[in-house]
Amino acid sequence: MTEAGTTAGEILSIFPNESGAAPQPSGSPSGGVIAARVNGELRDLSYQVRDGDAVEPVDIASDDGHAILRHSTAHVMAQAVQGLFPHAKLGIGPPIENGFYYDFDVPSPFGPDDLKAVEQRMRQIVKQGQLFSRRVVSEDEARAELASEPYKQELIGLKGSGASSGEESVEVGGAELTIYDNLDPGTGALYWKDLCRGPHLPSTRYIPAFKLMRTGGAYWRGSEKNQQLQRIYGTAWESRAAQDSYLELLAEAERRDHRRLGAELDLFSFPNEIGSGLPVFHPKGGVIRRVMEDYSRRRHEEAGYEFVNTPHATKAELFETSGHLGFYKESMFPPMELDGADYYLKPMNCPMHVLIYRSRGRSYRELPLRLFEFGTVYRYEKSGVVHGLTRARGFTQDDSHIFCTPGQLAGELASLLDFVVGLLRDFGLTEFEAELSTRPEKYVGNPDEWDAAEAALKHALDASGLPYVIAEGEGAFYAPKIDVHVRDAIGRRWQLSTLQVDFQEPGRFGIEYQAADGSRQRPYMIHRALFGSIERFFGILLEHYAGAFPPWLAPVQVVGIPIADAHVPYLSKVAALLREQGIRVEVDDAGDRMQKKIRTAQRQKVPFMLLAGDTDVAAGAVSFRYRDGGQRNGVPVDEAIAEIVTAVRDRIQV
RNA sequence: GCCGGUGUAGCUCAGCAGGCAGAGCAGCCGUCUUGUAAACGGCAGGCCAGCGGUUCGAAUCCGCUCACCGGCUCCA
Helix, strand or coil, X not given: CCCXXXXXXHHHCCCCCCCCXXXXXXXXXXXXXXXXXXXXXXXXXXXXXXXXXXXXXXXXXXXXXXXXXXXXHHHHHHHHHHHHCCCCEECCCCEECCEEEEEEECCCCCCHHHHHHHHHHHHHHHHHCCEEEEEEECHHHHHHHCCCCHXXXXXXXXXXXXXXXXXXXXXXXXXXXXXXXXECCCCCCXXXXXXXXXXXXXXXXXXXXXXXXXXXXXXXXXXXXXXXXXXXXXXXXXXXXXXXXXXXXXXXXHHHCHHHHHHHCCCEECCCCCCXXXXXXXXXXXXHHHHHHHHHHHHHHHCCCEECCCCCEEEHHHHHHHCHHHXXXXXXXXXXXECCEEEEECCCCHHHHHHHHHCCCCEHHHCCEEXXXXXXXXXXXXXXXXXXXXXXXXXXXXXXXXXXXXXXXHHHHXXXXXXXXXXXXXXXXXXXXXXXXXXXXXXXXXXXXXXXXXXXXXXXXXXXXXXXXXXXXXXXXCEXXXXXXXXXXXXXXXXXXXEEEXXXXXXXXXXXXXXXXXXXXXXXXXXXXXXXXXHHHHHHHHHHCCXXXXXXXXXXXXXXXXXXXXXXXXXXXXXXXXXXXXXXXXXXXXXXXXXXXXXXXXXXXXXXEEEECHHHHHHCEEEEEECCCCEEEEEEHXXXXXXXXXXXHCCCCC
């Protein structure tokens, strides 16, 4: 039975925590339950419960627990920053995935040494065990108490003007304004306070592990029209071990960075002389790319696509018609003037494909017409956003435009989605999630058509069995779309494919087909890119495999390593046999020792190393070494060749 | 585009209270002829990102430009 004055924490102390361990005594810093969910709302453990309240524990290691921990750590950081930089004004400080940040308005930006000092100060605050104490305030009280915090004033103002829902923040979300005081656990003296909806950890001692990660500029309230504040990112975890494994994941991601691997494996580069965001592929990267394209072409051919080619530049008129010059001019390279006309590098292939469609009259019998091209496009990405192969200024889309009748739309989308996922699977990706983006507030076209298109996309998703979420109002202004995301080998999410149903462009270009009844009809058009861009997909695969491509994609599939120079001719014969089977093979005849050659091949992540010494030569055999360090000795040459050829043919990872 | 950081040999980095440009790896040439992640020796390699300034003197200090890195905004 609940008594008056009972807190959520007291109620919960009779329950074991989620990990099954004994309940933590009040004030314990070692994790377990750190907050409560009362009637579905997250509350502090000090929350006063009432009769009949449903009280559930929130473990620090849960998603909610992480958010509370990180938000509280953000407060500790802000206190530390204001201790060291009294002129710092507070922005916002929410928890985010894997961490938190807090924005500050400071006279001069933070440097690396500042970060160390802040972290040092934070450790003192954590050690002190300051209590987080909640207090409801009126708007006027909040304004008075936070008179020196202009950004908080603005947030209170937002809250005051209230009714504009949806923009709940960690500062002023919920029904009332609250301030959290940081109090000395012994004397109750006030160290610091912040406008905040909470909930928080009981005290700063409940922060088991944290680390400040990086700094950067960030626009106030996310708009580049506003003042830029200085943001500090940090992370916090329920244990040192959990934090270490997170940091290890980051280190692994860095080792896999495609820009690093691209240089190490001699795959591609970005020559300064060419310009930012414009990659060149070296021979080894070129092989991978060619294999990717060849495979994609073959699959498209089998799926009934027709191949087209279009130029890289065009007169302005084309993009005026398509609407790009109206909407996306900023992202296009500026025009060049030739013969009195403006020419643009193309940022998209679709208008050219539409022109191919329009080059003659079309019959319903030709539909669906599936045009495919590896089409290179150029987009003027802003200087600060260019990022390796994943955000380039020149890149090649595996772009297709499908023209179909309204009646064909649903079937076409369903088979298309199947095709997309099937092809991605062949490249070794296994986890997919989709997103259906529906009609935005600002849209063009007929709502009935939108509904029909959205229903068709949804139907396709349901039929595909892919897990998906609906992103309400996130569609492009001219069309709803499906985005397919993948998870890579270390769980990171990448957006890849996109499918859009477009009713706009067919109208802009006035394309038609003649229906069975002799009438002229407007076709639907589906845009889709599957890799997105070859460069980007290349980069994602490179990171997914950490450079250790499966044999069918590996630029060098086999390296022959002689035990001594005398064995080079023998291995060269084996290599010739492999080459006859279309295998990319090299024999390392450099002056290095065998061990060094193994090291070299290993670092180049070559799938198969074939060694041969006197024993192998005598037996007509070779010895395998695999990338994982395993070996298989004395394998007859025929058998070795079969093993390699099979792995390549069946696209097996080894 | 905005905020901050960085730019020295192909790569990773040292040198920077202003005074002759360094190492390891990679490369090339030798010697060694080796059984599963680095043999040994030698040679070569640089307009210290570019341009301008301060100075008797600049890789080092200052300014601008370019590029890259981390954020923000953006990603049709």
